[in-house]
Amino acid sequence: MVLRGSLGRMIIRKAALAGASLAVLTGAAEAQQGGAGTIALDTISVEGQQGSGGAGHAGPVSPRVETATGPVQGYVATRSATATKTDTPIIRTPQSISVIGTEQIQAQKAQTLSEALRYAPGVFANQFGPDTRLDWFIIRGFSATEAGLFRDGLQLFQTSFANYRIDPFGAERIELLRGPSATLFGGSPVGGLINIVTKRPPLEPLHYLELGGGSFNQAYAAFDLGGPVDPEGHWFYRLTGRLQNSDAQVQFAPEDRYYIAPAFTYKPDGATTFTVLTSFQRDVTGGAGQFLPYFGTVRPQALGLRINRSLNVSDPLIDGYTRNQANAGYIFEHQFDDVWTVRQNFRYSLTDVRDQRYVGNGYVEGNTTETELARYGFLTTPTASTIAVDTQAEARFNDGYFAHDLLLGVDYKRYRLADYQASASPVDPLNILSPRYGVIAGPYNPYNVSTQVLQQVGLYAQDQIRLTERLTFLIGGRQDFVTTDVTNKLTPSASVRGDDQAFTGRLGLIYNFDNGFAPYVTWGTSFNPVPGTNTAGQPYRPDKGDQIEVGAKFEPPGWNTLLTVAAFDLQRSNVLTPDPANPFNNLQVGAVRSRGFEASVVASLADGLNLVGAYTVYDLNTVKGTVLDLGKVPVGIPETFGSLWLDYTIPSGEWKGFGFGGGVRYVGRSFADVANTLRVPDYVLFDAAVHYERDGWRAAVNIQNAGDRRFVSSCSTATACFYGEQRRIIGSVSYRW
Incomplete structure (x- = not known):
């Protein structure tokens, strides 16, 4: 067996780190074909890994080798584990993936996951505007909100109104995987998923503080502390937190958040790592989901007016949204020898929500001036918990002809939802010209009181086979078993x-040329359990999908740059379609096809100059459905969008540390009705940033939607349209030492 170090560092068969506090195995040995009967492995280096702390590049950092779960050095990530569940170079991964690290998050001052993904290809976030409750995602034309949110490789399943929201300050990196991923993750959307890699205890001391605030009376404080605990280098800790008080874009609604995440790591030797990750978050907000009519937002209403963007359709007397969410789990890894490594990830997640508000329901019938909005009362108090565990065994070996990276795994998920939903009607209408608040609705009548238990067991296997030095073949398969129990407490006979x-x-299949060019082709299938039942009391079948993707990646030698292009053709079947004969029923007869093209670039063009660009275009079409939607584009989904962000920090001279940046975002038109007769126009937004760094200090001013463009993000019906973000100015000061 031949071991080769790509950076010329000392190569070891097995590291023993007793007494070495800054040592860690950071490079997972990547198998290469090095000749018959040999395996040439990339670097296994002994290196201290510094935590990012969300501090951008302020202050000195120690040299480090990137790992799939560690900090991204600058803007350009080179490795990821989301697509393969193994530490694999992105340039050798035959699937589309984008990675956003803490430096990019900091430079753009993204305060939600939706904002962090604004400059990534293939994803349309903030579909319903700046929703203060949760993040909404559409990937390659399909919703990924319910089943497409993952944290550290484990799903944060959210259905009904029991949802989670992850503060990006607690993320080391945000990874967007496009295309079917069920082979490794089980039930998941056909378009792709989002995996958040949590900040983990660093091996070197980390101290970071940040204060900021701005528009809508926002004020916040954030901290990130960590490092070794004992002189022997076996125990490490991290404490990350963010506290925010703010008003929302909508009047009379707060947007407060309290987030804290303690974590610790135990490393008894160089072959074993045990990390405990915990977090607690409380969100207090309101005014969510302003359901506004098409005429009055996208187009003027009868009097030629448009509804004010800050109008609260609900009522501050009853409007309120509170969520408490908690996560506790561990990540365990042990390397037995040069071949075998075992891992186990475990997490228990809990979310408890109370959401009460009045919901807009179009104009009052007969109101010819279109100034009176009809409303109804809504109340929900769901509680959901998830137990998820994923156990893996990875073997890197050579069979005498080919080098293998074999992954075998079994995972288990148990999701339990206690649901309560009620409505109150009628509620006094709201005049859009002179709104009157302090209205009390009638009694709330429950229409959904139920419990749902979903259990999923999956067995999977994957092999990345190095056929030659440059040609890699990936093959994977998975068998899932899913049971769903729904107990209807209002109508026990409807339990299923x-x-x-x-x-x-x-x-x-991917081929890596010496010049950094890597064309690839991939095919995959997916399935996703669909909660709920039809009017006959029968549970819905899982929706399914398949995709073919052809693309290329380019990582030119000597350049800190990654360019990607991809063309895809995917289809989703068993899509829920409204029943033309019964508005309270859905038919599972739909099929939607998405064919498109994506391009992206992430680069550090020069010292201090960073670039992020993306472009997406696809053709979305209902190929199987009812007479209402056949051949139509699904509502609320733009088929074209692009973005470009540049940021420059002066590296030397009298102005050293001073920097500025800016971005432009374009989102194409979408439709507000199934018949595609009501069009939501496209829009262009501009972002800007100015910052200064010196001696560990960083001061910055960021502006989102700098021109304060008034626009509608999307409409789901003619009576449910959603304004996009207003101009937001954020000032911040941070210190790292």
Whole structure:
């Protein structure tokens, strides 16, 4: 066996780190074909890894080798584990993936996941405007909100109104994987998923503080502390937190958040790591989901007016949203020898929500001036918990002909939802010209009181086979078993149990030229359990999908740059479609096809100059459905969007540390009705930033939607349109030592 170090560092068969507090195995040995009967492995280096702290590049940092779960050095990530569940170079991964690290998050001052993904290809976030409750995502034309949110490789399943929201300050990196991923993750959307890698205890001391505030009376404080605990270098800790008090874009609504995340790592030796990750978050807000009519937002209403963007359709007397969410789990890894490594990820997640408000429901019938908005009362108090565990065994070896990276795994998920939903009607209408608040609705009548338990067991296998030094073949398969129990407490006879199973697979081929060019092709299938039942009391079947993708990646030698292009053709079946004969029923007869093209670039063009660009265009079409939607584009989904961000920090001279940046975002038109007769126009937004760094200090001013463009993000019906973000100015000062 031949071991080769790509950076010329000392190569070891197995590291023993007793007494070495700054040592860690950071490079997972990547198998290469090095000749018959040999395996040439990339670097296994002994290196101290510094935590990012969200501080951008202020202050000195120690040299480090990037790992799939560690900090991104600058803007350009080179490795990821989301697409393969193994530490794999992005340039050798035959699937589209984008990685946003803390430096980019800091430079753009993204305060939600939706904002962090604004400059990534293939994803349309903030579909319903700046929703203060949760983040909404559409990936390659399909919703990924419910089943597409993952944290550290484990799903944060959210259905009904029991949802989670992750503060990006607690993220080391945000990874967007496009295309089917069920082969590794089980039930997940066909378009792709979002995986947040949590900040973990650093091996070197980390101290970071930040204060900021700005528009809508926002004020916040954030801290990130960590490092070794004992002189022997076996124990490490991290404490991350963010406290915010703010008003929302909508009048009379707060946007307060309290987030804290303690974590610790135990490393008894160089082969074993045990990390405990915990977090607690409380969100207090309101005014969510302003359901406004098409005429009065996208187009003028009868009097030629448009509704004020800050109008609260609800009522401050009753409007309120509170969520408490908690996560506790661990990540365990042990390397037995040069071949075998085992891992286990475990997490328990809990979310408890209370959401009460009045919801807009179009203009009052007969109101010819279109000034009176009809409303109804809504109340929900769901509680949901998830237990998720993923156990893996990875073997890197050579069979005498080819080098293998074999992954075997089994995962288990148990999701339990206690749901309560009620409505009150009628509620006094709201005059858009002179709104009157202090209105009390009638009694709330429950229409959904139920419990739902979903359990999923998956067995999966994947092999990345190095056929030659440059050609890699990926093959994977998975068998899932899913049971769903729904107990209807209002109508016990409507309680149901469903059992499903599905096999999903993935094939990929990528060729790496010496000049950094890597064309690839991949095919994969997906499935995703659909909660709920039809009017006949039968549980819905899982929706399914398949995709073919052809693309290329380019990582020119000597350049800190990654360019990607991809063309895809994917189809989703068993889509829920409204029943033309019964508005309270959905038919599972739909199929939607998405064919498109994506391009992206992430680069550090020169010392201090960073670039992020993306472009997406696709053709979304209902290929199977009812007479209402057949051949139409699904509502609320733009088919074209692009973005460009540049940021420059002067590296030397009298102005050293001074920097500025700016971005432009374009979102194409979408439709507000199934018949595609009501069009929501496209829009262009501009962002800007000015910052200064010196001696560990960083001061910055960021502006989102700098021109204060008035626009509608999307409409889901003619009576449910959503204004986009107003101009937001954020000032911040941070110190790292």
